[in-house]
Amino acid sequence: MAVRRQKKTRKMRGHRTMSWGAKTQHRDRGKEGGRQVGMHKHKWSWLVKYGKDWYGKHGFVNPTSEEKTIITLRQLNEMITNGKIQVEMKDGKAYVDLTKLGYEKLLGGGKVSMPLVVRVAEATELAKSKIEKAGGQLVLEQKE
Template sequence: MVVRRSKRSRKMRGHRTMGWGTKGQHRDRGAEGGRHIGMHKEKWSWIVKYGKDWYGKHGFVNPTTKNIKSISIRKLSELIESGKIELQNKESVIEVDLEKNGYNKLLGGGKIEKPIIVRVPYATNKAKEKIEKSGGQVILTSQS
């Protein structure tokens, strides 16, 4: 864009609208930003290219929602075998504190052969049955 060397206010003195036309006369702020109409009509190609999050809800996080990070028995046994989870060995029984490893809930999907002791705030009934069937124990650390 070309740089305007002389100010327009000096240049257009004596002309009634000073080059801004007969209707708006440079009073409105124009299309400088914000949410404008026509974005689902004539400006749709701009929306597709640049405005991915133009429609929908934005920026509110409900304070009452609880983020529960869960892990299944299948994933837990994989992590134990690969050594990617912190363990405590007590008398040939593996003990796992899932809360220290960042998990809140134990789910019942998968199989487990080794007897393990699992400390976790929440666990499903199916998960408890499977762990106890393998000779282990589920210790719930939550207060409720």
């Protein structure tokens, strides 16, 4: 068998069908997958119905970004009043340990209706000032 020095595809550039005959031949996915042609034209109705995420960017996640589980003061206040978070009452203050509940950061959106003593790894300055205005205290845990 002779060794082909130059690939056939390099010779056939500019020729519409690459010598495969009809323009639809050798454009399908075959057994190994690959590209799917005609999605913007004659298979558009299939795409609209079944392939909503066919076009656009997908899947890249920046490896340097870090996601933290956060909670706002509004959410914390609602959970305490609804009874979803059990608090320990001492000296008229509610003690909440957010690290045990799985939260890493406390944000300052919303209002605080009672004096709270909150234990958390991180908090914003606004959250700290709102808790202290309500007569509570913010205890920041040291990161290991």
